[in-house]
Amino acid sequence: MYGVVPAAGKGTRLRPLTDDTPKGTVEIAGRPLLYYVFDRLLSVGVDHLVVVVGYELGEIISHYGDSYRETPITYVHQREQLGLGHAIAQCEPVVSGTFVVCNGDNVFEKPQRAAIKRAREDDVEAVVVTETVSRRQATETGVVETDAEGRVHRVVEKPDEPPSRLSTTGWYVLPEAVFEALDLLRPSSRGEYELADAVSMLAAAGRTVESVGLAGRRVNVNTPSDIDRAEQLVD
Helix, strand or coil: EEEEEEEEEECCCCCCCCCCCCCHHHHCCCEHHHHHHHHHHHHCCEEEEEEEEECCCHHHHHHHHHHEEEEEEEEECCCCCCCCCHHHCCCCCCCCCCCEECCCCEEECCCHHHHHHHCCCCCCCCCEEEEEEEEHHHCCCCHHHHHHHCEEEEEEECCCCCCCCCCEEEEEEEEEHHHHHCCCCCCCCCCCHHHHHHHHHHHHHCCCCCEEEEECCCCEEECCCHHHHHHHCCC
């Protein structure tokens, strides 16, 4: 199973730490950030890592090399940072079958095994790992809206009026068919190609998309204070 790690961004909110180095090599408790992402993916059965690179890509490639703990790494170049959907779309030539996405700036306290287990059930084609947040926080992230049966109806990125308090966490299990949806995307009002829109397309097309609650805690590392929080999580 492939594990896709978007890690192409500039990490501007972590400056000056990222002035001349990519966010993925910033250290958390003495280990580079991406090590924590890789470990979580390997712990749920990923046997091939695909890392999407862009900003200071040479440093990431030289730092991590062609494998991690004997698991091969393939690098995909996102030449322009045009959103998470755009990043995942670049992986189509090298990814096959159901795959996992874990954003490269997230530190998860625990492996998300329940999401993998649910995705392997016959009646489920995609899984979004979610957590409940405040209304204010919901305006700053992807928000999941479920139907009467509790299945994902749509995902909305950074809505002014959140349809729920159920937030995405940067962990997805997606079918290969998501690439067809990604091909149909148009830029959002933010000028980005949103993975949320592609997941919504899958649901609208009748594919079963499930929401699975986050196991443990997580920290999205965007600012220096987030580094402190992440270090407490892995301590």
